Amino acid sequence: MQLHVNTGDGVPIYLQIANQIKHLVGARRLVPGDEIPPIRVLAQQLVINPNTVARAYLELERAGVVIKRHGSGTYVSEQGSPLARKERLKILSQRIDSLLTEAGHLEINDEELFKLIRERSETLRR
């Protein structure tokens, strides 16, 4: 599981970890039943405080993405899949917000923007 931590990001580290794991679950790189590394191991791997990792895991547990099985570790939860879609949409809508704001700054209206999106989508598919 490859995660990255960026200290100057503006986003707290535990959130970065939680988000990235949610990404991975959403992108099916982590399927329900997969084990997430224990807190200690991930902390050593990423060279961050174990408490931060613990907080990230707590956040994930609260969101229902992972489940902690007593004594045997943390696993991606079964209910991961339906929530994944919601998570995916949420992440995309955040990006869309930034895109729209920037388009506003650059003075490009909505129609031109949608046209551009369609063009880019076709280019990428080819």
Place this chain on the structure above:
Amino acid sequence: MNSPSAALVWEIWHRHRNRLVAIGVAILGFALIYPRLCAFYGLRLDLPNALDAIPESQISERIKQGHPLTAIAEILTVLFLLLGPLACMLLSLLYLIWMFTFAEQDARKGFAVPVRLFRLPISTGFLVGWLSVVGAATITLVYLGWTRLVHLPRIDIFEGYPSLLIWLTLLLVAQALVWALDGFPVLRLLALSGVIFFFGFLAGPSIHDHPWLEQNRSSILLALLALGSASSFVGLHKIRHGEWQTWSWPGFLRARGAHRAAASTKSAFKSTARAQFWFEWRRSGQKVVLATCALSGVAYLIMAVVAAGVGVLSEGDTDGLALYLLAVPIFLHLVQGIMPERALPMFLAVRPLTSGEVVMTKLKVAGLSSALSWLVTMGLLAFVPLLGNLSGQLDPGRLLARFEHLPALLPVILVGVIFLTWRLVAANLCFGINHRWLKLWPVLSPYALLILYGLMVLYSGVSGFRHAVSITLPFVLGALVVAKFWLARRVFRVCLKRGWLSRSALFKYLSVWAALAAWFLVPTLLFMQREAEIVSIVLAIILLLPFARIGLAVLVVNVSRHR
């Protein structure tokens, strides 16, 4: 600072200005005060051999009257008055030579020429030339100051000794050795000790026994001068351009080193005391013993070579060798005693180690180094008669005949010598870290006090004065002994209460102290009970044994640890 030469000179001056001023003051002081002092005490400086001024008849009479302590004090005082200025001159010139080798203490390389000099935009030839020229000029100046301004006593056996050429050659050879042998500290030490011994030999009294050397002395020195300059240049050039770094010890020596490293999978230390002892031994104790071996060994080898060439050494040479060997451990321990030790290094300060343990370990290490150095010295001395015969005063056979108790007292004397050498280091531990010149006092204080006493005795202005002084001596010593024990009690109490010193360590030290006291006092009481000054002698011995100082040392270490 307009030119590199001025900058270099300024740097030398600035770094050593206190000591240079002290030398200047010493010269002037001696010039003004010394002749008057000698006249005051009735010592004549115009004798061909100033040592004749020692009132020998007076002294042996005093011994017969039962005042050995006073006799010793008088001898020491006269020697001090006569040889004092000579010793100052010697020390100041040696110090100047050391100064102009420009070596600094470097963490990685030990004593070496500082690398920053090589980054300056000056050529190697300029650096060598300038340091040599300025050094030679300073030494000449100081030498002339001593010989012309101060009325130095003449000692006929040392005639030719204060020769300027010898000093200049020594400067250039020392520079050459320090610069050329930069990466080889052991080799450098051996070479320097050989050189110093050889120069001492050239300047000393026994040169008269070697007419060939005596006649060609100047040419030898000039040749060495040239060789020294050339070596300095080559050596410095090589250091500057890192040429020595490609050189390494031949294969078989390196293999031995690696084998030793592999074999050192020793088990852990059994206790912190042993670990600390190992540390102090490796850090300082070992060096003194090795230096003794190096300095003494080299001297012996040189004389052995001379003996092989000449057949049998003359009495003068043999005497010189014996005296040199005796002086080496004393000198080394004296230097160790006054070397500045920076406040407890951080590495030690953060260990869970009490100040008492630190001090006790230093004492133990100093004791071992003193004992081992003397063992080496005695061993070499035993082989000296192989090379030649000792003169009358030093010949053991004749000494044994004069003092019939000598064989019985030999162990006492041996332990006494080891003890006094140990004391040179131990007595100093209680004095601070900062003021190096202050450190000479605790080490030399008993001798200084004796000299003070001798000065008072020699003063013959008021007739009853000498008598009065001898009568009050026991009381003065008695008061000092009482003060010593009172101070010790207070200091040790504080150390025990605060936990800086453990009871068992204190008990061990007390037993050692008591054993030493018994070792010295019992023979004294047995053999000297009929002397009039027996009380003073006993009190003096008790004063010599460091007691309160040790407690003070623990206090000082503790203060430096928690500023």
Place this chain on the structure above:
Amino acid sequence: MSAPETANAVEIQGLTRKFKDKLALDNVSLRISRGRVFGLAGENGAGKTTLIKHILGLLKAERGTVRVFGLDPVARPAEVLKQIGFLSENRDLPAWMRVDELLRYTGAFYPTWDTTLAEQLRERFCLDPSARVKTLSRGESAKAGLLLALAFRPDLLLLDEPSSGLDPIVRRDILEAIIRTVADEGRTVIFSTHLLDEVERVADEIAMMFHGKIVLSGPLDEVKENHYRMVLRFETPLAVEPKIPGALSIRGSGQEWTLICNGGRQQTIEAATRLGGRVVAEETPSLDEVFIARAASNVSAPKA
């Protein structure tokens, strides 16, 4: 003869220290609980090393008290030092010792010294046992020093600028070792540094020092949440810095200005609006930025 189990590893109250004329520590009070990673940030000369020396008992408190695990490090140095593993900034290891001798010698002082752990660490740090300390590179001697501090599993690991002058690989090794310490046994770690991104990754609580005073202290999360970086856009370009109360630092030119503030978000926005600006971005600043902003605001404010 151990002190009662205290919750705090280190307790400092009102510590003041002067060196000749310079005030090195000015009424410093800190409480560091067991099992936490505490980061001490500050510029060079802020007083971090002085504070650390007080914890070690190398300096005696002129005014105020210092307690380590409930004990006074000056009165009971042997007991306190047995529990502290210290890595000094200068790495003053004896130059003549070999690495294996270093381990053997240091191990004799600590009853909790674990020889197997020492060996493991030595191998992990790739230190040649027969190498003399004076031939070690800077990174290697830092690792050797860290080894000595870790091998006896101290209750308190105290590091003074552990990463100073080291390449990124060695820095990572050191941080990893710190994390492993905390993760494995929940021991307390205090480290001082001016590399704030290390603090962000690794610390639970931080304190920032400036000219001998603590200007900021508390859990890292709170500190980060209380500071924010706002980008303002003004309709008309401003020739001079806008004066916005509550802003620790303001930078920019013309129409766009970035400010770092802490607390009082609403008032800041109102003040900005009054001056004719609007907020275009709002983010959490990095600790570096917080530190620089704090330092700048301390410089401009009159010294108390």
